Amino acid sequence: MITAENLRKTYGSKTAVDGISFALEPGKVTGFLGPNGSGKSTTMRMAVGLDRPTSGHISIAGKSLAQHAAPLRTVGAVLDAGATHPGRTGRQHLRALAATHRISHKRVDDVIELTGLESVSGKRIKGYSLGMNQRLGIAAALLGDPAVLIFDEPVNGLDPEGVRWVRRLARDMAAEGRTVFLSSHLMSEMAQTADHLIVLGRGRIIADAPIQDLLEGGESRVLVRTEQAKDLMNALAGDRISITCRDAETFEVSGLDARSIGRRALEIGAVLHELTPQLTSLEDSYMKLTGDYVEYQSGAAAGAAAQAEGGQA
């Protein structure tokens, strides 16, 4: 279990993390989402004691990591996959780490197998690809069989098979009762992995909710296609109902469900060719949530965020 209370970190005049509080539950994958520069890495570094909070606390199982006798057995973290000795082989690197915690060679072999590094574990790390390095970082994190896993952008640099592997690993680890905390700046990565999301924007929490709630919190829209579009739009117009015309026969309605629209169409004798609820995608919810919090926005992203913010009007 990871708990943050009024956690704050400033670098000079820059506030990286602005007084955040959260509690992560075991048995769940919690996604830590936010645009670049929103404070995710800083929070994770403080969780594992690589950075000190300016104020507030972050603890693991009730204690700061420094207070735990065997950190590798408490938390497995992948924060910087490049932090290895390039002249060592993968196996030597893992054995050196294992030695600091009296972890057996057998366990080293187990994590090499678990992370699919058997064929390269005897090779020097300097020849590893980004994906192999990422797997090695994960192998190191798993060495002490910890109850808490913290991975910062774990799928960066992985090929599609590697991405799927990390997702499955995260889910399996949570299913075994561990607390799994994964960061990403992409909602699409989290949608398939996380049970719960904490969304950061400029150092503050802008959402802390089960994924399902974020989906349901979005505005629902229904796509309608009929030859009598004009008549049906007139019949549907009302308070808190917004209608956006797509073409002569197609429009989108928000504020009414498909059943009510179908009934109204029957009343005025309009023949419907299509009546499709548009599911709010997690990506839409995320853009809507973070649109105002992005530090540097490209033209296209700025436009999309503004559109998500302003609805369909």
Ligand SMILES: Nc1ncnc2c1ncn2[C@@H]1O[C@H](COP(=O)(O)OP(=O)(O)OP(=O)(O)O)[C@@H](O)[C@H]1O
């Ligand atoms: N050592 C540092 N010195 C000065 N500023 C820093 C330092 N570390 C982070 N920052 C700043 O703090 C803010 C938060 O950075 P952080 O790396 O935690 O964000 P992030 O959400 O992890 O982003 P990314 O996905 O780009 O890694 C950024 O504006 C960053 O420039």
